[in-house]
Amino acid sequence: MSQVKPQASPRTGRYLVLLGQDDLKASIRHLSSLAQITIRQRSSTSADALDDACALVFDQIGVAFIRCTDQERSRIAAAAGGNTILAVEPERTVYAIAHASHQKRVVKPLKRAAPDSPTDTATWGIRAVGAEASKQTGKGIRIAILDTGLDLTHPDFAGRAIESRSFVSGQPVQDGNGHGTHCAGIAAGPAKPKGQPRYGVAGEAELYIGKVLGNEGSGGDGSILEGIDWAISQGCAVVSMSLGSPVQPGEGYSAVYEGVARRALAAGTLIVAAAGNESQRPEFIAPVGHPANCPSIAAIGALAEDLSVAPFSDGGLEGNGGEIDLAAPGVDVLSSWPAPELHHTLSGTSMATPFVAGVAALYAQADSNARAERLLKRLEDGAQKLQAPARDVGAGLVRAPGAA
Known part of the structure; x- marks a missing residue:
């Protein structure tokens, strides 16, 4: 029996960052310094309306949703694996x-x-x-x-x-x-x-x-x-x-x-x-x-x-x-x-x-x-x-x- 090879899901150009929750505020500060972005709380805007050069933080799950330049993304990705930035991934389209x-x-x-x-x-x-x-x-x-x-x-x-x-x-x-x-x-x-x-x-x-x-x-x-x-x-x-x-x-x-x-x-x-x-x-x-x-x-x-x-x-x-x-x-x-x-x-x-x-x-x-x-x-x-x-x-x- 063969396996299907489905098409890859489109990426949106935005990124997901899993933050360390031991000290979430410290993780947010580290992310902000790496990407030079403004941090917003979930209640102030919606994810799909996110502006350039800002991040939306979901406090319950410890995830930041960001728009950033390729250079900023590279800096964030390089920091992944520590205590504050755990993972960085591109956003996918879901259906x-x-x-x-x-x-x-x-x-x-x-x-x-x-x-x-x-x-x-x-x-x-x-x-x-x-x-x-x-x-x-x-x-x-x-x-x-x-x-x-x-x-x-x-x-x-x-x-x-x-x-x-x-x-x-x-x-x-x-x-x-x-x-x-x-x-x-x-x-x-x-x-x-x-x-x-x-x-x-x-x-x-x-x-x-x-x-x-x-x-x-x-x-x-x-x-x-x-x-x-x-x-x-x-x-x-x-x-x-x-x-x-x-x-x-x-x-x-x-x-x-x-x-x-x-x-x-x-x-x-x-x-x-x-x-x-x-x-x-x-x-x-x-x-x-x-x-x-x-x-x-x-x-x-x-x-x-x-x-x-x-x-x-x-x-x-x-x-x-x-x-x-x-x-x-x-x-x-x-x-x-x-x-x-x-x-x-x-x-x-x-x-x-x-x-x-x-x-x-x-x-x-x-x-x-x-x-x-x-x-x-x-x-x-x-x-x-x-x-x-x-x-x-x-x-x-x-x-x-x-x-x-």
Whole structure:
């Protein structure tokens, strides 16, 4: 079986700097002296609107996002590896993963029709993960969905207390794409949506919507990291990221994202991310994409209704973090969609990821000590073993607590 060689993700010309957190102020001063730049706090501007010759610092995760000259970048890179400047990387462009190269194959509008039978009260995905059988609802647990936003007027979310923030300059949280609304619905849509089978896992979880991708479905690493910083500051137990960019076979993971993910775990926040849709099975399998290939981020693969691996789902071809951790429903998945359609069926590892986030919220509600690494272990221990190799499904199909 051959491997696909995906195109490299475009760079934006801006840079990410992982700062030492033992003395963050000293790290910031060192960065400022190296690059002769003005330091701004996250609250004063957004990452994608960053001016030249300045840096935006995300305090929770200890990352600076900068524009600088090549000479300044060289000075910063030369200082990397010490106690103040730990890593320097170019910013990549990232994408809503269901809108990747296989869009025509994996995105399908929902045909408006009644459920197949009177007993079909939930989608196949909800049944597969056992959400209906669980006593937990996600109540009191905060889930961050970092994506294209949410249709804040959607009737399925009426009356819900939803916190939201846009990290995309000039665009409100309101979802002009649909991808974010779909993912939010899978993770935490209502248990009894009007006129539709149940499609949401944790219907009483508290939603934190971070718009980190523009309405066209793309954005930069800076906005993603800004969203993670915000989610940690809000006390979110899980961050769901159905986004990323392809990597070359043999390419390593981002040291900046890995540092951020470790700091998130230390703060009690688990990050789950879509593995990517670049495979064309059985001809070839693409490696898990960025940033899901980081060791401390849970990479999620996609399954079809018969629990076979979805043909587009990327696989764990690389060690040291490039493995799949868990799998979840990712083919023909019904969820919410912006008006006027209100509901759509999509396919992708983007859909599998919020299933895991929703189930994580159920485990977090069931056990107040299940956070960060412990939460991931609960997910893995409770997963249903599958016939597919671990490189494609990790620990197996994610299953809700209490599911038979």
